[in-house]
Amino acid sequence: MVTGSSPPPLSGNQARPLQPDDPRQLGAYQVIGRLGQGGMGTVFLGRAPDGSAVAIKVIRPELAQRPEFRARFAREAESARRVRRFTTAAVLDADPHGPQPYLVTEFVEGPTLSRHVAIRGPMRPADLEQLAVSVTTALSAIHAAGIVHRDLTPGNVLLSPVGPKVIDFGLAREYNADTELSRNVRQAIGTPGYMSPEQIMDAPITSAVDVFAWGAIMIYAATGQPPFGTGRMEAILYRILNEPPQLGGVNAELRGLVEVAMAKDPAARPSAEELRTALIGGTTPPVRPTGLAVAPPPPARTSRGSRGS
Structure with a gap:
């Protein structure tokens, strides 16, 4: 056997011992x-x-x-x-x-996407395509139920033995604008920035925020790098609002879809179902004139928010 020929081991989401005050x-x-x-x-x-x-x-x-x-x-x-x-x-x-x-x-056995990439590096093209289809399929199902995830990150995608699975959707969020932005910003400091421009600007939230996050996840999985680089919190937020994501390491098959998914204007982004159809059919999603909503905001329970399983 050649030393170092095997990839580093990946542990799944293993449980730690209960603390004294935890419920039994x-x-x-x-x-x-x-x-x-x-x-x-x-x-x-x-x-x-x-x-x-x-x-x-x-x-x-x-x-x-x-x-x-x-x-x-x-x-x-x-x-x-x-x-x-x-x-x-x-x-x-x-x-x-x-x-x-x-x-x-x-309970989904398997590591998070963030852990997988941190240990093994960017995903292979075939695995990346499976990830792209799986996450758009999950978002299509979540949106069809009238839910917006609002906190889709590599930490909320588990790589199970049967394929990627999205977790932490459908939880009531704490809709306090003064604390919500700061909480999301704190998340952005140590991890890639997955917030959409409208979340940063405290604009109305629709399913388009999850489509933006899908594009950001694809960049991270393809390159191992945050979609808007690293550095000070203010710099990351500025880039999300004003600069294009870093698409250099994304393969040609996905680059166009990721680019349109991460349009600054939510009205210009395709729906998750349109992305899924384009991925499976090898086509491009329809061009959507700006000024039209990607999807009407779901009921009031999805106004603004953050994470769970």
């Missing part, structure tokens, strides 16, 4: 480990009554104390359960009204 049981689900923590709450590895593994996101207590948040969480959880499971982590259950509101999703 949530409804019918046994809690057996910690998977992670984000702005919305803590994600646990759980076991369903049938023995299958699940991911359980428990909402932060300060958010759970707000009746309007619980109501929005209940609506979004119900919508998320209607999302077709093609390339998403299925939403299985939710308890928005209990003492500890939680959302239960399918």
